Amino acid sequence: MFIMMGFTTPASLMHASPHSWMLLKSVQDPDIVLKRFQSTLSEGSATVSTNGKDRNTETSKQNGAESIQQNIREGTESTAKAEDIVKTKAELKTLRDLLKDTQALLEAKEHMVLQAKQEVLTYLAEVENVRGRTKRDTESVKHHAVETFATELLDVVDNLSRIAETIPESFLTDSLANDTSGNAKLLKSLHDGITMTHKQLMKIFGRFEVQKYDPIGEKYDDQKHLAITEVEDDTRDPHTVVNVVKSGYFFKDKLIRVAEVDIVKKRAEEAK
Numbered sequence: 001m002f003i004m005m006g007f008t009t010p011a012s013l014m015h016a017s018p019h020s021w022m023l024l025k026s027v028q029d030p031d032i033v034l035k036r037f038q039s040t041l042s043e044g045s046a047t048v049s050t051n052g053k054d055r056n057t058e059t060s061k062q063n064g065a066e067s068i069q070q071n072i073r074e075g076t077e078s079t080a081k082a083e084d085i086v087k088t089k090a091e092l093k094t095l096r097d098l099l100k101d102t103q104a105l106l107e108a109k110e111h112m113v114l115q116a117k118q119e120v121l122t123y124l125a126e127v128e129n130v131r132g133r134t135k136r137d138t139e140s141v142k143h144h145a146v147e148t149f150a151t152e153l154l155d156v157v158d159n160l161s162r163i164a165e166t167i168p169e170s171f172l173t174d175s176l177a178n179d180t181s182g183n184a185k186l187l188k189s190l191h192d193g194i195t196m197t198h199k200q201l202m203k204i205f206g207r208f209e210v211q212k213y214d215p216i217g218e219k220y221d222d223q224k225h226l227a228i229t230e231v232e233d234d235t236r237d238p239h240t241v242v243n244v245v246k247s248g249y250f251f252k253d254k255l256i257r258v259a260e261v262d263i264v265k266k267r268a269e270e271a272k
Helices: 016-028 030-166 169-178 183-207
Strands: 209-213 225-231 241-246 248-250 254-257 260-266
Touching: 016 225, 030 183, 030 248, 169 183, 183 209, 225 241
Parallel strands: 225 260
Antiparallel strands: 209 248, 241 260, 248 254
């Protein structure tokens, strides 16, 4: 052991190393100890300051790294957003092109529909025209057939009428009253058959609008009448039809046979 502040050096330290002696000397000298302590404090302060600076530097570096990473993340996010915007714009352009193509297709379809509609209307008009022409042609053929057939039967009707008018009803009545052979009865049956046939033909004519035309009392018209003879009659005006030799006939509104007539002759004083 040794005692600071003037204690005796032990014999065991007499052979110590120079460094040990310096250390021992410093312990024995208070000034040296104070300087040594101050130096130690200075070194400690410097070490603390250095460590603080190092920690600040490390913190700054860490903060800088974090800021860089944040910027990188923000840049990445901005890049992603930019890519999304570009992608959205591309998709929007695609949709616009698709809409444009769709509108063009719709316009083409509308044009086709309008054209088809016009063709259908034209076809329907043609069908209606054909139907009208067919109907008119059918009516015309029917009209001509009835007219031709009725014209051919007019002479038959006239003959039947003349036969029926040739035998007076009074003659038949008297013949039946005085008949002993039965001939009058046969004649009466024949007369009744001819009369019935004539009436039936006239009924058929009426069904097909074939009408008999008897112009007695009318003024002579060369479009409807054919003058056969002229007769003198002071009670009627000249050119008045007084007798029908052969009846005329109309089919609907068309005169298919003129009437053969007798007319009043002009008076002598009117002729002058």
